[in-house]
Amino acid sequence: MGQQTALYQKHIDAGAKMVDFAGWDMPINYGSQIEEHQQVRTHAGVFDVSHMTVVDISGDDATKYLQNLLANDVAKLDSPGRALYSAMLNYEGGVVDDLIVYRMQSGYRLVVNCATRKKDLIWMAKQSSGFSVAIEERPRLAILAVHGPEAIALTCSVLSKEQAQAVAELGNFRGVELDEWFIARTGYTGEKGLEVILPEDQAPALWDKLMQAGAKPVGLGARDTLRLEAGMNLYGHDMDENVSPLAANMDLSIAWEPEERDFIGREAITIHRKLQADGALPELTGLVLESRGVLREGLRVVTDRGEGVITSGSFSPTLKHSIALARIPVNSRTCQVELRGELTPVRIVKPNFVRFGKKVFE
Amino acid sequence: MSKFPDNVKYASSHEWIRVDDDGIGTVGISDHAQDALGDIVFVELPEPGTIVNARDEVAVVESVKAASDIYSPVSGEIIEVNDALLDAPETVNNTPYDDGWFYKIELSEEGELDELMDAEAYAEHCDDD
Numbered sequence: 001m002g003q004q005t006a007l008y009q010k011h012i013d014a015g016a017k018m019v020d021f022a023g024w025d026m027p028i029n030y031g032s033q034i035e036e037h038q039q040v041r042t043h044a045g046v047f048d049v050s051h052m053t054v055v056d057i058s059g060d061d062a063t064k065y066l067q068n069l070l071a072n073d074v075a076k077l078d079s080p081g082r083a084l085y086s087a088m089l090n091y092e093g094g095v096v097d098d099l100i101v102y103r104m105q106s107g108y109r110l111v112v113n114c115a116t117r118k119k120d121l122i123w124m125a126k127q128s129s130g131f132s133v134a135i136e137e138r139p140r141l142a143i144l145a146v147h148g149p150e151a152i153a154l155t156c157s158v159l160s161k162e163q164a165q166a167v168a169e170l171g172n173f174r175g176v177e178l179d180e181w182f183i184a185r186t187g188y189t190g191e192k193g194l195e196v197i198l199p200e201d202q203a204p205a206l207w208d209k210l211m212q213a214g215a216k217p218v219g220l221g222a223r224d225t226l227r228l229e230a231g232m233n234l235y236g237h238d239m240d241e242n243v244s245p246l247a248a249n250m251d252l253s254i255a256w257e258p259e260e261r262d263f264i265g266r267e268a269i270t271i272h273r274k275l276q277a278d279g280a281l282p283e284l285t286g287l288v289l290e291s292r293g294v295l296r297e298g299l300r301v302v303t304d305r306g307e308g309v310i311t312s313g314s315f316s317p318t319l320k321h322s323i324a325l326a327r328i329p330v331n332s333r334t335c336q337v338e339l340r341g342e343l344t345p346v347r348i349v350k351p352n353f354v355r356f357g358k359k360v361f362e
Numbered sequence: 363m364s365k366f367p368d369n370v371k372y373a374s375s376h377e378w379i380r381v382d383d384d385g386i387g388t389v390g391i392s393d394h395a396q397d398a399l400g401d402i403v404f405v406e407l408p409e410p411g412t413i414v415n416a417r418d419e420v421a422v423v424e425s426v427k428a429a430s431d432i433y434s435p436v437s438g439e440i441i442e443v444n445d446a447l448l449d450a451p452e453t454v455n456n457t458p459y460d461d462g463w464f465y466k467i468e469l470s471e472e473g474e475l476d477e478l479m480d481a482e483a484y485a486e487h488c489d490d491d
Contacts, residue, residue, distance in 0.1 A: 032455070294403065294429065296428075
């Protein structure tokens with residue numbers, strides 16, 4: 001038996017099919033992954049993502065430390081509650097992890113992947129040498145993500161009056177700390193919604209209230225198809241320590257300015273950037289298969305410019321056909337995937353398929 | 363809990379077959395199999411008229427999770443396929459032993475049925491999986 005979140009019994013009671021996820025017993029679905037996916041696209045779904053690792057960074061050098069640790073620049077977080085997506089790179093310019101960093105009333109809060117928890121904590125501790133910072137993991141915090149077109153209104157209906165008012169005023173990628181709760185407009189689905197980080201002993205009551213208000217539980221299976229439709233990367237699949245963020249569609253999360261800010265991996269990805277300008281770095285792009293069949297991770301891709309590989313692939317419940325993320329030679333015009341032994345033509349599109357319930361690619 | 367009706371026989375590869383009085387067998391996949399696969403999104407069916415041997419790959423099921431080959435539990439000629447699954451593959455998830463059937467087959471070796479499992483043996487087989 002693996003580790004359990006504070007909501008384990010809620011999952012069992014809701015009929016979840018539990019699977020092992022990086023040492024945690026987590027719900028993969030509660031019956032139908034596709035129905036849960038549609039629930040998020042059309043109404044509101046609740047995910048238990050308490051297995052993710054929350055790390056609070058404080059101390060006099062917290063800002064300097066994170067400016068060195070992360071490829072994005074926390075100086076952009078000019079007021080408490082603001083959020084930033086960033087890569088944490090190694091010296092070779094590979095991605096140690098991707099994460100969200102929030103500016104808190106005091107210090108910063110990072111939410112990193114569960115499967116990379118141990119190596120992230122070791123890496124972060126190692127890089128703290130010479131900085132006056134405290135790095136504190138927060139294992140007793142639960143995280144509930146509520147997403148879908150009705151998610152914010154529904155969540156506000158179960159919050160305290162003060163919390164609800166603060167949340168109603170939040171812009172995207174902004175959060176608010178109230179009492180011991182942190183509530184932010186962030187997520188991993190391509191829908192509007194909230195992530196609520198709260199003491200784990202209060203999580204079951206919030207779960208119950210959300211369900212009573214009409215939200216439905218959503219498992220990790222639908223979480224994966226939702227993020228794929230939204231063109232969001234999954235660590236360990238679409239990128240890892242051997243992949244440059246520039247070959248993983250993470251260009252926009254790198255803060256090259258100010259030039260004098262040195263961050264770990266900057267030197268290496270400056271070289272990758274030159275390779276990219278010369279057309280010598282592959283790119284992470286979207287693939288669409290409009291005929292029958294499902295694109296799957298690991299499948300070989302053949303383009304007019306060379307070979308590539310699918311890094312994430314599935315059936316898109318919104319589009320009713322298969323979509324994928326693939327790393328392929330830049331400027332490829334034609335593309336085929338080896339599907340059950342046969343080279344099958346697919347379309348290359350921008351790696352963003354569905355936003356707010358609607359198809360977004362041409 | 364998966365359902366294991368006792369009016370069908372089961373292959374270890376998770377197909378079921380029900381033979382009617384006229385000697386025609388109807389083939390599908392078990393409740394245990396559909397549950398393990400998760401939501402089914404595409405089904406590929408054989409051509410009617412195809413002659414198959416027991417354990418030949420005859421169909422393909424693609425779920426959100428994986429692609430799986432479906433093997434014929436018996437030898438014979440495929441005489442009808444369930445085209446409704448092409449547009450409504452979720453039928454296999456919803457009613458695997460009824461509307462979710464894959465094809466009908468005219469058995470050429472009725473003795474092969476004896477090699478298949480009854481409900482009790484198959485349920486035990488699934489426990490060991």
